[in-house]
Amino acid sequence: MRFPRTMISAGAAIVSLALVLAGCGSSGGDDNDSSGDTGTGTLKLWHYESANGAMGKAWDKAIEVFKTEHPGVTVQFERKAFEQIQQNASMILASDQAPDLMEYNKGNATAGLLSSKGLLTDLSDEVAKRGWDKVLSPSLQTTARYDDKGVMGSGNWFGVPNYGEYVMVYYNKALFKQYGVAVPKTLDEMTAAMDTFVAKKVTPLGMAGAEYPAGQLYYQLALSKADRSFVDNYQLYKGSVDFKADPLKYGADTFRDWVQKGYISKQSASLKAEDMGTAFIAGKTPMIVSGSWWYGRFATEIKKFDWGTFLFPGNKLNAGSSGNLWVVPEQSKNKKLAYDFIDITMRPEIQTIMANNGGVPVKADLAKVTDPKNKELIANFDAITKADGLAFYPDWPVPGYYDVLVAGGQSLINGSKNPDQVLADLGKAYDQGVKEIKNG
CATH class of the missing domain: 3.40.190.10 (Periplasmic binding protein-like II)
Structure with a gap:
């Protein structure tokens, strides 16, 4: 758990959901579905990292790279409050207002629960195709895979972390x-x-x-x-x-x-x-x-x-654990674009931006990490993962x-x-x- 959650009433949840949905429009029908060309369309992307945080800075750069490599695609990025997504995820993802890609909390009670409801796309084939499983250590993969009950640690891939x-x-x-x-x-x-x-x-x-x-x-x-x-x-x-x-x-x-x-x-x-x-x-x-x-x-x-x-x-x-997950809602209209964006965030140059801003990357070029504090942060995490110490x-x-x-x-x-x-x-x-x- 990286962020606070608060209890809200059912009425407040409905109001919050209305605000979330009001803040975003349709991704443009099926301009670019999961089997179509990735040269045009819209990628609707949600995450809740602060603009001055390590992940926020790295992912801002990833958006720039994505736009360069997909000149015909519009990126519709919205920075959401963690509470908006956490409290209303099931309702949002079951609707036609779901984004194409979003950051979501990992674990049985969150990503596992959504996967068991059929609300998240099974990414297993894409993970193997793009080699993401080769980048992530077994301990980091634990929170990305869920069985049919939504219990982490085995089964199919329903999310991809790119930091620890x-x-x-x-x-x-x-x-x-x-x-x-x-x-x-x-x-x-x-x-x-x-x-x-x-x-x-x-x-x-x-x-x-x-x-x-x-x-x-x-x-x-x-x-x-x-x-x-x-x-x-x-x-x-x-x-x-x-x-x-x-x-x-x-x-x-x-x-x-x-x-x-x-x-x-x-x-x-x-x-x-x-x-x-x-x-x-x-x-x-x-x-x-x-x-x-x-x-x-x-x-x-x-x-x-x-x-x-x-x-x-x-x-x-x-x-x-691993960091929060990139998840692709089952309702996503632009799945290939979502996969392309995830792939960009796994690149060493994006990971190194994260490392140099106080993040814990999974694939940074450590020779380019300049701050001794940042090196210590990453070294401590590496020591924990090598000792199977993530709990x-x-x-x-x-x-x-x-x-x-x-x-x-x-x-x-x-x-x-x-x-x-x-x-x-x-x-x-x-x-x-x-x-x-x-x-x-």
Whole structure:
């Protein structure tokens, strides 16, 4: 999960859908269907990356290249809000207003769910034809392939990622130096570092309980006591998951303990990820635990202090995966154009733009990556993937789980529920979701 999601009412969803559809017209009938010439027509493209982010910059260049190579084609690009697509994807893709190509969240609860409904094009033949499977490592392919139940890891290709992402610790080097704190290499050293900040009346860890960061920290803590079999059981349903026992119990218990010790502010229960990120940018926070998607923005916007990153201390498993997917809606009227655009985004020159702007590419020319921080970012991701250390995200297993996870994180921060109660809620929603998926 790279972006926040919020709960909205059914009425709000309808209004939002109306706004989405009102913002885009038809792609021009069947000017260029999946079997036609790719020299003319319209490519309707949606994504939700910011213009100053690594992917946004790389894909803007990809649009330029596409236009040069397809001079008779009109590109109708729209930058959508993540919420618009996330909340309304099923309705949009079942209509004749679907784009030809769009960025979409990966995992069982998102791309898997849409694939099981027949709303996404099976890309398997195109993947083999264009060699995309040769570019993407097996761990990155996991989130691109789904079986007939919508469970990731096997079956046909319903999306193509062209970047990676992972959760890490961002830290303010100036504050670490000011308070005499060294970069921790173990979880014990990290808690000792946070004790030092607390003793100086500084809250060491930025947090956002109203969106994904709380759930990701809970998961990172659980992963510190987990192995690959746990991840396979939790994410791929290869075995049972006990929410009353470690590693999940350790994750929830430790998260609450960190709140009680002052490592995390109780006021952060109502904060969103943007609040957490801007506080770090402003130099107010020693550390945040979050994903590589912040990297390019921090590199652009942080001017007054030096900052760095390190992997969550001691973990062999980390939340992370391929990036979001390029998906081609089944209703797309211009599938060949969509395939051509995906292919351009996989080229080394486009990937290198991403790398030089704080992204995690899958096929960059690393000799042309100039910034030491960017090289470190990519090197850490390579180390994780080579060690089979990607553990995906905590909200992925079943549809609707994100909202349950956010509610649980808020409860741990504000103390409205204890860890056992939160785990009971998470376990109930998980078990029900898995049962529904398996029963089809």
